[in-house]
Amino acid sequence: xxxxxxxxxxxxxxxxxxxxxxxxxxxxxxxxxxxxxxxxxxxxxxxxxxxxxxxxxxxxxxxxxxxxxxxxxxxxxxxxxxxxxxxxxxxxxxxxxxxxxxxxxxxxxxxxxxxxxxxxxxxxxxxxxxxxxxxxxxxxxxxxxxxxxxxxxxxxxxxxxxxxxxxxxxxxxxxxxxxxxxxxxxxxxxxxxxxxxxxxxxxxxxxxxxxxxxxxxxxxxxxxxxxxxxxxxxxxxxxxxxxxxxxxxxxxxxxxxxxxxxxxxxxxxxxxxxxxxxxxxxxxxxxxxxxxxxxxxxxxxxxxxxxxxxxxxxxxxxxxxxxxxxxxxxxxxxxxxxxxxxxxxxxxxxxxxxxxxxxxxxxxxxxxxxxxxxxxxxxxxxxxxxxxxxxxxxxxxxxxxxxxxxxxxxxxxxxxxxxxxxxxxxxxxxxxxxxxxxx
Amino acid sequence: xxxxxxxxxxxxxxxxxxxxxxxxxxxxxxxxxxxxxxxxxxxxxxxxxxxxxxxxxxxxxxxxxxxxxxxxxxxxxxxxxxxxxxxxxxxxxxxxxxxxxxxxxxxxxxxxxxxxxxxxxxxxxxxxxxxxxxxxxxxxxxxxxxxxxxxxxxxxxxxxxxxxxxxxxxxxxxxxxxxxxxxxxxxxxxxxxxxxxxxxxxxxxxxxxxxxxxxxxxxxxxxxxxxxxxxxxxxxxxxxxxxxxxxxxxxxxxxxxxxxxxxxxxxxxxxxxxxxxxxxxxxxxxxxxxxxxxxxxxxxxxxxxxxxxxxxxxxxxxxxxxxxxxxxxxxxxxxxxxxxxxxxxxxxxxxxxxxxxxxxxxxxxxxxxxxxxxxxxxxxxxxxxxxxxxxxxxxxxxxxxxxxxxxxxxxxxxxxxxxxxxxxxxxxxxxxxxxxxxxxxxxxxxxxxxxxxxxxxxxxxxxxxxxxxxxxxxxxx
Numbered sequence: 001x002x003x004x005x006x007x008x009x010x011x012x013x014x015x016x017x018x019x020x021x022x023x024x025x026x027x028x029x030x031x032x033x034x035x036x037x038x039x040x041x042x043x044x045x046x047x048x049x050x051x052x053x054x055x056x057x058x059x060x061x062x063x064x065x066x067x068x069x070x071x072x073x074x075x076x077x078x079x080x081x082x083x084x085x086x087x088x089x090x091x092x093x094x095x096x097x098x099x100x101x102x103x104x105x106x107x108x109x110x111x112x113x114x115x116x117x118x119x120x121x122x123x124x125x126x127x128x129x130x131x132x133x134x135x136x137x138x139x140x141x142x143x144x145x146x147x148x149x150x151x152x153x154x155x156x157x158x159x160x161x162x163x164x165x166x167x168x169x170x171x172x173x174x175x176x177x178x179x180x181x182x183x184x185x186x187x188x189x190x191x192x193x194x195x196x197x198x199x200x201x202x203x204x205x206x207x208x209x210x211x212x213x214x215x216x217x218x219x220x221x222x223x224x225x226x227x228x229x230x231x232x233x234x235x236x237x238x239x240x241x242x243x244x245x246x247x248x249x250x251x252x253x254x255x256x257x258x259x260x261x262x263x264x265x266x267x268x269x270x271x272x273x274x275x276x277x278x279x280x281x282x283x284x285x286x287x288x289x290x291x292x293x294x295x296x297x298x299x300x301x302x303x304x305x306x307x308x309x310x311x312x313x314x315x316x317x318x319x320x321x322x323x324x325x326x327x328x329x330x331x332x333x334x335x336x337x338x339x340x341x342x343x344x345x346x347x348x349x350x351x352x353x354x355x356x357x358x359x360x361x362x363x364x365x366x367x368x369x370x371x372x373x374x375x376x377x378x379x380x381x382x383x384x385x386x387x388x389x390x391x392x393x394x395x396x397x398x399x400x401x402x403x404x405x406x407x408x409x410x411x412x413x414x415x416x417x418x419x420x421x422x423x424x425x426x427x428x429x430x431x432x433x434x435x436x437x438x439x
Numbered sequence: 440x441x442x443x444x445x446x447x448x449x450x451x452x453x454x455x456x457x458x459x460x461x462x463x464x465x466x467x468x469x470x471x472x473x474x475x476x477x478x479x480x481x482x483x484x485x486x487x488x489x490x491x492x493x494x495x496x497x498x499x500x501x502x503x504x505x506x507x508x509x510x511x512x513x514x515x516x517x518x519x520x521x522x523x524x525x526x527x528x529x530x531x532x533x534x535x536x537x538x539x540x541x542x543x544x545x546x547x548x549x550x551x552x553x554x555x556x557x558x559x560x561x562x563x564x565x566x567x568x569x570x571x572x573x574x575x576x577x578x579x580x581x582x583x584x585x586x587x588x589x590x591x592x593x594x595x596x597x598x599x600x601x602x603x604x605x606x607x608x609x610x611x612x613x614x615x616x617x618x619x620x621x622x623x624x625x626x627x628x629x630x631x632x633x634x635x636x637x638x639x640x641x642x643x644x645x646x647x648x649x650x651x652x653x654x655x656x657x658x659x660x661x662x663x664x665x666x667x668x669x670x671x672x673x674x675x676x677x678x679x680x681x682x683x684x685x686x687x688x689x690x691x692x693x694x695x696x697x698x699x700x701x702x703x704x705x706x707x708x709x710x711x712x713x714x715x716x717x718x719x720x721x722x723x724x725x726x727x728x729x730x731x732x733x734x735x736x737x738x739x740x741x742x743x744x745x746x747x748x749x750x751x752x753x754x755x756x757x758x759x760x761x762x763x764x765x766x767x768x769x770x771x772x773x774x775x776x777x778x779x780x781x782x783x784x785x786x787x788x789x790x791x792x793x794x795x796x797x798x799x800x801x802x803x804x805x806x807x808x809x810x811x812x813x814x815x816x817x818x819x820x821x822x823x824x825x826x827x828x829x830x831x832x833x834x835x836x837x838x839x840x841x842x843x844x845x846x847x848x849x850x851x852x853x854x855x856x857x858x859x860x861x862x863x864x865x866x867x868x869x870x871x872x873x874x875x876x877x878x879x880x881x882x883x884x885x886x887x888x889x890x891x892x893x894x895x896x897x898x899x900x901x902x903x904x905x906x907x908x909x910x911x912x913x914x915x916x
Binding site: 007010011014017018021022025027028029030032033035036037039040043044087088090092104105107108109110111120139143144145 | 798805808809812815816819820825828829832833835836839840843844847848851852853855856857858860861864865868869872873875876877880883884887888
């Protein structure tokens with residue numbers, strides 16, 4: 001599409017005024033000066049513009065599959081292979097409307113000589129879903145900028161960004177249904193790590209006999225190993241209305257980030273052989289106390305079920321608006337249901353007092369409990385600063401209630417945090433410190 | 440650490456309103472060059488530095504008047520109105536003293552072009568900012584006028600009081616003097632009563648003594664009220680007695696003692712009454728500033744403070760103007776009316792925006808271009824060289840071209856991408872067209888002047904104008 005722009009009406013006025021003044025004052029210089037605006041008018045009028053075919057656009061999205069909250073870099077390049085210099089080329093990439101540009105700009109323009117390239121580099125914040133990028137808009141002007149030609153050019157390279165909860169979670173191919181977990185207990189048994197020796201009893205397997213000791217002392221002894229057991233970890237995802245907020249337009253909500261954190265943590269724990277249960281608060285579910293509920297289980301099927309449940313719950317958030325039971329009531333019901341052996345993880349942005357009350361309630365069960373809190377509070381406003389202080393106060397209250405609190409700040413990679421908490425602790429041999437242990 | 444409010448904060452450098460920096464720089468270079476040359480040719484080499492200062496201050500003030508903090512708006516008032524008044528005075532003065540219209544156009548056009556450049560950098564010359572400036576500044580002017588009226592009333596009351604006091608002490612006889620003392624006791628008691636009621640003395644007392652202080656103050660207030668009412672009652676009775684001649688007979692033997700009493704007491708009572716009244720006003724003002732002022736709009740509070748600043752400035756200028764005798768007095772009496780011309784101009788600009796005579800988005804570029812064309816026109820009428828005229832008109836066209844181009848770049852691409860090369864490339868072509876045009880016309884003008892004869896006649900010019908108009912019909916911009 002090519003259209004002409006009206007830019008020189010002022011020049012017409014100037015020419016008229018100068019010519020008129022020249023006549024009135026009988027001044028030839030002024031009369032000649034009236035030709036200058038006309039020259040510019042001509043310069044703007046005669047310049048033509050069209051978008052040549054030799055302009056090639058390429059887009060690269062890195063990574064193309066990302067979890068919510070992850071910065072995604074997009075690079076768009078425009079190369080002039082037309083064989084002539086283009087005085088004014090402008091490019092605007094078709095960023096999906098629901099995504100926010102975090103850094104850089106999806107717009108750019110420059111004068112392009114033959115073979116030169118215009119590069120747009122910007123980053124987005126991924127939100128759950130699949131997003132198709134619109135073809136970039138290309139605009140070319142003539143030298144006088146009086147004519148503008150606009151077109152959309154389909155780029156080579158990537159056109160779609162996929163954002164999934166399990167985008168960066170490794171598959172569970174190496175974990176079987178028969179794994180017994182990686183937590184160790186004081187009571188010795190079968191396993192891999194040496195614990196102690198005891199007197200041989202009839203029927204002990206030959207593989208556990210301490211043959212070296214027999215050769216040295218002439219007495220039969222049996223080797224005890226660290227017994228490995230699995231734990232049951234219950235995740236409660238806070239998806240109430242107060243958690244459906246984001247740090248800014250086009251950014252993932254706290255509920256989305258919480259679902260991603262839960263997916264990631266569940267994956268890690270299942271890999272370590274533990275049982276995992278999930279409850280989603282804030283929806284009218286079929287589970288206990290109105291929770292959307294996945295009963296405890298382990299293995300790769302449990303992982304698939306967990307991801308599907310969290311995805312369905314996030315999809316249902318937009319339509320839900322009715323009254324749901326209180327978070328505290330739901331947490332009490334979950335605790336009653338899974339028994340006193342389970343460990344609890346509450347995933348919440350902690351934007352009201354209910355999460356802290358839930359943690360205080362779980363204190364009576366004397367089991368390890370953790371609060372994993374995605375930070376979505378903006379800090380560049382006075383009200384944001386105030387809300388940030390209130391949130392930290394609530395996290396401190398959770399900590400005082402015996403819970404381990406993990407403040408997932410924006411910009412910090414979640415895998416790093418989870419590695420430092422769940423996975424690292426799960427591998428420790430000390431029974432006093434367990435997955436999601438307090439303190 | 441920056442001192443004062445910044446003009447280049449993101450809200451002032453909006454995506455839509457402000458051309459990109461490279462385009463503004465090209466425009467600024469052209470305008471500054473033209474104004475410097477105008478100053479040199481005009482015999483005022485300091486035209487740019489002197490006028491530029493006031494243009495910059497007026498533009499900054501215009502930008503600050505739209506802010507939402509009281510401090511910034513007050514600074515905007517203090518920068519805008521005085522600078523605009525000075526600029527108006529320069530334009531009017533050059534019109535009055537200039538020998539030709541051309542010289543006036545040279546000065547006015549230079550100021551206009553400079554203001555266009557600064558307005559472009561500050562992103563202020565649009566309908567909203569001009570309307571806000573007009574309303575805010577007019578409000579400060581009204582406040583200032585009201586303040587002047589209040590000051591005049593206060594001065595009149597003071598003068599009247601002083602005259603009466605002087606009369607009681609020196610000229611009045613013992614009878615009138617005695618009545619004056621009684622009246623002054625009533626006035627002083629009344630003023631003290633108001634002061635005691637106003638000053639939060641009880642609240643300032645330590646908490647453990649507050650109850651006792653309250654009791655004392657209640658007693659004091661009662662006594663002062665009784666004193667005030669009693670004095671006025673006594674005065675009425677004394678006037679009646681004086682009318683019947685009874686008081687005159689009593690007072691006559693004591694005239695010497697009454698004269699001493701009058702001269703000793705009247706002045707003291709007047710001082711007490713004045714101090715009490717000033718204290719009441721100060722406390723009331725302080726209380727208003729601490730509580731109610733926050734609830735008032737930023738615009739009103741800033742306008743009131745600015746009015747105070749104007750009044751102080753004018754008072755400080757009095758001694759300087761007094762040295763010029765009658766001319767100084769004339770200037771002093773003219774100054775209060777100069778802002779009206781500024782408001783008239785601003786109202787005209789607003790009208791221009793509303794009827795479409797001034798482009799809504801490209802106001803600064805239009806100002807710069809108009810100013811430079813006016814300078815060219817003025818130069819031609821003042822008899823400057825044709826090269827100067829052509830170069831100035833071409834400069835105006837380049838300023839318009841580059842300014843609107845930069846504005847379009849900002850509107851399409853925002854202020855984040857790097858676009859300097861794009862703008863400069865366009866700027867080089869715009870300047871190139873101007874240079875070619877100027878060169879060609881200079882040669883043509885030289886030929887015209889050499890051949891003179893047939894080309895310079897009015898008939899030939901009329902034909903040329905008809906030709907220009909015919910050219911404009913198909914090329915309407």
